[in-house]
Amino acid sequence: MARNKYDVDEVLEDRFDVNQLKRLAGYIRPYRKQMAAVIFMMLTASALAMLIPRFLMTVMDECIPQKDMKTIGLYSLFTFLIALYVSVSLRFKIKITNEIGQNIIHKLRYDIFAHLQELPFSYYDTRPHGKIQVRVVNYVNSLSDLLSNGIINTITDLCNLVFILFFMLWINVRLTLICLCGLPVLVLVVVLIKKKQRVAWQIQSNKQSNLNAYLAESINGIRVTQSFTRESRNTDIFNQLSRGYRESWMRAVKFNFLMGPSVDIISTVTTAFIYVLGIQWMLGGDGGITVGVLVAFTAYISRFWNPINTLANFYNSLLTAISYLERIFETIDEEVQVKDVEGAMEMPLIEGKIQFRDVVFGYEDGQIILDHIDFTANQGESFAIVGPTGAGKTTIVNLISRFYNVGSGAVYIDDVDISKVTIRSLRSQMGIMMQDSFIFSGSIMDNIRYGNMEASDEDVIRAARTVCAHDFIMKMDSGYQTQVNERGSRLSAGQRQLISFARALLADPKILILDEATSSIDTETEIVLQRGLKELLKGRTSFIIAHRLSTIQNADCIMYVDRGKILERGTHEELLALKGEYSNLYLSQFDFLKK
Template identity: 40%
Template sequence: MAKQLNTKQESPHLKRFYYPLDRAVEKPFNWTQMLRLLKYLKPYTKTLLPGAMIAMLISTMVRLAVPILIGRVAIDVAIANEDVTMLTYLIIGISLLYLLSYLGNMYRIKWINILGQKVIYDLRETLFSHVQRLSHNFFDKRSAGSILVRILNDVNSLQELFTNGIINLLMDVVMLLGIIVILFVLSPPLAMAVLVILPIMFYISTKLRRNIRRSWQDVRIQKSRLNSHLNESMQGIRITQSFSQEKENTEYFDGVNTDNFEKERLAMKKSAYFGPFVEMSNAIGTVILISYGAHLLLLGPENGGIQIGTFVSFAFFLGMFWEPISRLGQIYNQLLVAMASSERIFEFLDEQPNVEEKDNAKEFTNMKGHIEFDRVQFSYDDDRVALHEISLEMKPGETVALVGHTGSGKSTIANLISRFYDPTKGSVKIDGNDLRDMKLDSLRNNISVVLQDTFIFSGTIMENIRFGRPGATDEEVMDAAKVVGAHDFITKLADGYYTEVEERGNILSAGERQLLSFARALLADPKILILDEATASIDTETEVKIQNALQKLLKGRTAIMIAHRLSTIRESDNIIVLEHGRILEQGNHDELMHQKGEYFDLVKSQFQMLDAL
């Protein structure tokens, strides 16, 4: 699944991995995608967003008004004319304006943070819900860690954009435009002089954009690899310790972690170029203001010069001018990070299930469980055909066993019945309905699957059994556990049915986890039951309990049993023997033994193995 990649920096025994579906790509800044991202603000355009914008405008207008009041009114009029009353009123008025600005900033920060958190909540919920509906083919090509990174880290990286970036961007644009207009109104020659640096600054910053954006893409991808490795390491910790590979695993992690460190360091380094450049521009602007402004002061207003109050206002506005420019550089970095993350988020959101539900799909009503495969061919990829135009029938209430060597197509048949995949050719029907014409929930609500590797969720045992039917009562859960023989071991646990189990149920034995999966399947009351190597991890004593439970579990249901231990399928109504995606023979146990074909050889070889033991 992952290709190995050697680099010059790594030690000879260390291998790096990259995932073909996780690569940085060179693209221009995609404004269409950014507008798509901003659409998540739409539910709040009548409430939080207008309030935050009004508060922002109030505080911005105050900041633009104060330097004019100080320079043109306080200095050039009140102080020049020694008007103490006017100066007093100005001091009170400016104080009240600053209070108004404080209130505007307070509510702006409050409302925009609430807005940002709501947008991130909506985006993450949308992404998770979408991923939940994707086909198995999507998960076959990606590690769990890389998916987690997009739902967690990539969405989190958008938080700064939505909580500060958007409103700050508007505020700084309004501030800059306001300052430029005011500067030209106060003195066009001086404004032209101090703003001469802007075109050079714009040119250099544009050159940095592509480089910075690519670096942040690399950061997101490397974090995905780091999380993938962490996820695999935690899940495979027992194997790592069993083979004493802790040192090698740590060395591999060190390589991935170093790459992550270097990618982030490089991205931060490139992003930091903008700050010092703004400071340098500020310094140049200040030098121009002092030198040329002093010249205009000496000329005086009557000769095309300026007054001292205008010079002071210019000094105020020039100091304010570079502040929003510096912030705009930071916001642009946020936009680059957001673009890199949003590309990866929208890649998932644009992913369509391979198994699609038609708009006019029908629902199953009172499913009988009559399954038909009509010349079905299926391929996982172009090079490997899993099923070769097979035709078979499973009658309602019949127990059908699928046997054969690994890779013969047993699990593929089960996956097609659940419609985790669609046939490449032919059709799969239940009760005469092509599954491609039916609603997925309607189909899967009538099917329960019990796998060899039982998945136990974090929570109580009660919740895990109830997962198959959330509306079931406690009594119904306990009754299902009693039927499959799980009640006895559950009641011996510290808190019985309310015992907390961690992810994958590590406090339970393999047999106990399998019994819980049987109880979960029974509680769901399916019309079709698929047992995929469901008794493979169970000891002989537990298997006896399961065989007794199966008689009740299978009653009145169409059951498909996949098993290597042939002793578990002797009582099946029909046994289908598969080899390389083709049906070799079928019939009940006695019929197949009488034919002395492939099934006979399989049974004989298993008995010989038991005799050898």
């Protein structure tokens, strides 16, 4: 999925890759035995049902003239038993096909979601989240009918056509040939609209994706929208996107609706010809056509065009599904840039020594964010990283957690190259608090325990006390069991940060990364928090990014980063004595506070 935003359509593929259907077949393959059983029952039911018009012809041409009530009763019994078997087969088919279809949908949705969990931050940084969500939910759901009924119906209907043609040829060859004259016309219709129909559904999926992207963006930014009174403007944008979706939908279904009427028109015309010619031949005594033959044959005609109509609908569903399959598999095929290398080992128990050795990194080719970074943080030391916005501070700590791969050079923890260890074993031994204090829907207890699912309630409370979150939590409606909304809308920014702080500390990590951890906390709470953290950070290697320099004065080492390089490093006193960039930054903040 290329970089874009809500008002930019995604790129359309010029040609359909048949391998997409082969991949879909791989999801169907585990259920081939159940599908074979359903197909067998449906085929036997269809084959038996084909006998009913033949029974009717025999009754009309032979039994009624001869007043043979015993044979009529026997045929009636056979017809009843066939109808009963068809009903049981249909019920069995509906139950099994729905189970198979939903199992396949579940597996598809699981695969795409599991893959999304592994994709790097850069994937989410460059595309609207709504366009990602629509693939997991809407696009996968759109395949439901195709997988539940379409495939089995297609197989059974193709076989039904063979059965029907056999009985039609058995009754009368000439009438059968007249019926088949309509097929070339139908094939011509299919050929003419096939490409336009597929492109129309691709455009429709793009417009749906755009609409969903803007909807997600608007909901997430509703506070900003209302603060700047942008409601009317945003509604106009939404209306424009919705109108584009509606127009693309109407154009796509227009092509779909060409198929059904085409089949109906062709079947009606051929049936009319058969009636006209059949009656003429019957009245003229030509061709051995009787009333029973004509009645039976017209019954077969309706059965002949019904499966063709079903096949046409399946063709429509397939073209629609193809446009969604392309997007689904495109997401699943998105390269996982940060993944375990072949033969990756488990990270040994971390002690806490961290080294950057000549690290160069950029988010895009040709871009340099970190330029030959070298430093060593020994076990238990606290490192603070300061500098202007965009200098590369957060990038450094992201590389320690291996959220990105370095361009060149290497990052070592306890003399182990972290690119050679499994990501899970590395991150599970770290405590990380990002700038975005994300709160999940659920209880406060569950949000803190997110950092260590095996932690007891007492452990959670102890972590909350350490970061000074316990008091405000206990003042809430249900204490630690208070339910909070997605993104923690019921909490203040400072409260969200304290909960995120407790979450990171609960993991009991050897390496602790705090990215602007106290930016939304008031000064009084910060003073208390610093006292609690002082004991907690003993024996742990910590990296602290902070714009408020009062929070990092006691760090063992402060690095001033700018333009991708470490320009200065040392303790707070050493850097002040240097009278360089750090000193200027500190004095400017000090002067501002005095004012």
